[in-house]
Amino acid sequence: MTENGDAIPLVRLEAVNKHFGDLHVLRDIDLTVDRGEVLVVIGPSGGGKSTLCRTINRLETIDSGTIYFEGRPLPAEGAALARLRSEVGMVFQSFNLFAHKTILENVTLGPTKVLRKPRQEAEKRAMELLERVGIASQAQKYPAQLSGGQQQRTAIARALAMNPKMILFDEPTSALDPEMVQEVLDVMIGLARDGMTMVVVTHEMGFARRAAHRVVFMADGQIVEQNTPDEFFTNARTDRAKDFLSKILTH
Amino acid sequence: MDELIRYAPDLARGFAVNMQLALASAVLSLILGTVLVAMRVSPTPVLRAAGAAYVNIVRNTPLTLLLAFCALGLSDKMGLVFSQNPSTNGFLLVTMGLSLYTATFVCEALRAGINTVPFGQAEAARAIGLTFSQSLRLIILPQAFRAVIAPLGSVMIAMIKNTTVAVAAGYLADVAFAMKDTFDKTGVSIPIFIGIALAFMAVVLPIGLFTGWLSRKLAVAR
Ligand SMILES: Nc1ncnc2c1ncn2[C@@H]1O[C@H](COP(=O)(O)OP(=O)(O)OP(=O)(O)O)[C@@H](O)[C@H]1O
Ligand SMILES: [Mg+2]
Numbered sequence: 001m002t003e004n005g006d007a008i009p010l011v012r013l014e015a016v017n018k019h020f021g022d023l024h025v026l027r028d029i030d031l032t033v034d035r036g037e038v039l040v041v042i043g044p045s046g047g048g049k050s051t052l053c054r055t056i057n058r059l060e061t062i063d064s065g066t067i068y069f070e071g072r073p074l075p076a077e078g079a080a081l082a083r084l085r086s087e088v089g090m091v092f093q094s095f096n097l098f099a100h101k102t103i104l105e106n107v108t109l110g111p112t113k114v115l116r117k118p119r120q121e122a123e124k125r126a127m128e129l130l131e132r133v134g135i136a137s138q139a140q141k142y143p144a145q146l147s148g149g150q151q152q153r154t155a156i157a158r159a160l161a162m163n164p165k166m167i168l169f170d171e172p173t174s175a176l177d178p179e180m181v182q183e184v185l186d187v188m189i190g191l192a193r194d195g196m197t198m199v200v201v202t203h204e205m206g207f208a209r210r211a212a213h214r215v216v217f218m219a220d221g222q223i224v225e226q227n228t229p230d231e232f233f234t235n236a237r238t239d240r241a242k243d244f245l246s247k248i249l250t251h
Numbered sequence: 252m253d254e255l256i257r258y259a260p261d262l263a264r265g266f267a268v269n270m271q272l273a274l275a276s277a278v279l280s281l282i283l284g285t286v287l288v289a290m291r292v293s294p295t296p297v298l299r300a301a302g303a304a305y306v307n308i309v310r311n312t313p314l315t316l317l318l319a320f321c322a323l324g325l326s327d328k329m330g331l332v333f334s335q336n337p338s339t340n341g342f343l344l345v346t347m348g349l350s351l352y353t354a355t356f357v358c359e360a361l362r363a364g365i366n367t368v369p370f371g372q373a374e375a376a377r378a379i380g381l382t383f384s385q386s387l388r389l390i391i392l393p394q395a396f397r398a399v400i401a402p403l404g405s406v407m408i409a410m411i412k413n414t415t416v417a418v419a420a421g422y423l424a425d426v427a428f429a430m431k432d433t434f435d436k437t438g439v440s441i442p443i444f445i446g447i448a449l450a451f452m453a454v455v456l457p458i459g460l461f462t463g464w465l466s467r468k469l470a471v472a473r
Contacts (some may be wrong), residue, residue, distance in 0.1 A: 056393075057378060059374060059377065059378065075327075079382070082380045082381065082382050083380060084380075085377060085379065085380040086380030087378060087380075089378075089379075090375075090378040092371060092374070092375065092378075094371055096369075096371035096372060096374060096375035097375070098372065098375065098376075098390055099372065099394060099471045099472065099473050100335070100355035100390075100393050100394050100397065100471045109379070109389065110379035110380060113381060113385055113389065114379060114380040114381060142472060143472075144473055145472070155375075158379065159379075162379060162380065184440055
């Protein structure tokens with residue numbers, strides 16, 4: 001996939017396999033993500049999209065194959081793994097904000113405890129990020145007091161506060177009421193414009209068309225097809241993809 | 252009624268001992284219970300097994316037996332002596348036995364609390380690069396504690412009342428011993444029974460009310 005063969009991709013998966021018991025959820029996955037690239041992963045439910053996403057920061061282990069981050073295999077455990085995770089942000093479908101901490105504390109926790117930044121510096125940066133995602137005025141509230149859209153924007157700020165080299169998004173707008181989807185997508189589009197490397201599991205085609213460099217279609221644990229958003233949405237090559245698109249396009 | 256007034260100073264001194272035992276055991280059992288629950292949920296199988304074994308053995312042993320074991324077994328037979336002063340040594344042996352015992356209940360209450368914390372919390376903690384012990388300390392346990400303040404209050408209340416079996420460790424200073432000692436002199440006295448019961452209630456009831464109030468105040472909204 002890399003045109004300029006000398007540059008090492010940020011992430012490379014090589015013949016990755018993963019089972020849950022008898023279920024073969026990732027089958028010989030080969031995939032690269034370049035720096036600055038925005039990848040949208042799309043496909044039917046149960047196809048392995050979340051699992052793929054989660055193997056990249058090793059929230060899921062793999063059975064065989066190798067995942068490289070900046071050219072080095074992912075560390076298996078301990079401090080090296082914690083460091084990797086601090087460099088790879090993750091935004092979850094259900095936000096997962098720390099329920100007993102304020103919005104501001106949610107954003108400063110990683111910088112102070114993982115990156116060991118002084119509190120003042122971490123808070124200053126956190127307020128800048130909360131400003132950027134449009135919820136600075138909510139900084140002293142608790143997650144449960146915010147709307148879903150605001151919580152998800154906080155989660156994005158929390159990820160950004162670690163100065164990550166990339167961010168993984170697993171269906172970041174699927175749990176939101178429809179009127180809140182766009183405010184989260186707008187933040188993500190902004191990130192993409194600023195050159196953040198992103199892997200985004202989503203069915204939001206508007207986002208894919210506007211921000212993605214590449215769409216990866218996954219089904220039954222395999223990457224069935226990948227292409228530019230325009231090509232993929234107008235000219236899908238495989239029947240699986242055409243069939244899937246015909247279903248989501250009718251909505 | 253006269254005997255209650257006459258022996259009140261002795262009884263009060265005994266009751267103060269119970270309160271000191273309770274205070275020391277509260278601190279120690281909360282610490283040890285937290286360590287135990289950390290072991291029980293740790294990713295290391297050996298620690299998990301050791302934590303589970305400890306809790307299941309100690310929690311299912313009668314407290315009087317445990318206290319007698321601390322005094323007669325560990326101290327007399329195996330030479331565990333905290334202090335050359337027998338009274339201090341007795342106090343510390345009872346505190347140890349009571350803390351070892353109560354910690355198992357603290358551990359199980361906290362473990363129930365951990366089960367109320369959604370899995371996504373630990374996952375988000377790992378995802379920003381917190382280590383296992385950091386996510387336990389900063390994310391999981393604080394939420395678990397808040398979820399079980401009321402049950403922990405009950406554990407502490409039971410522990411406070413359990414200080415009255417200190418005699419099982421041969422430690423003859425608490426209010427239950429003082430009561431029996433008084434009865435030996437005056438015969439059994441109903442007012443003394445009631446007086447001591449009221450003293451315990453005066454301590455325990457506010458704890459129950461306070462922990463109930465605190466648990467509502469600190470409940471984590473989700
Ligand atoms: N922890 C787990 N234990 C067992 N099976 C699992 C686990 N996580 C996922 N699976 C199964 O693995 C398969 C792939 O799951 P995955 O969540 O990766 O799919 P997905 O493409 O993200 O689907 P969706 O669109 O529904 O989120 C599914 O059949 C799922 O039931
Ligand atoms: Mg999924």
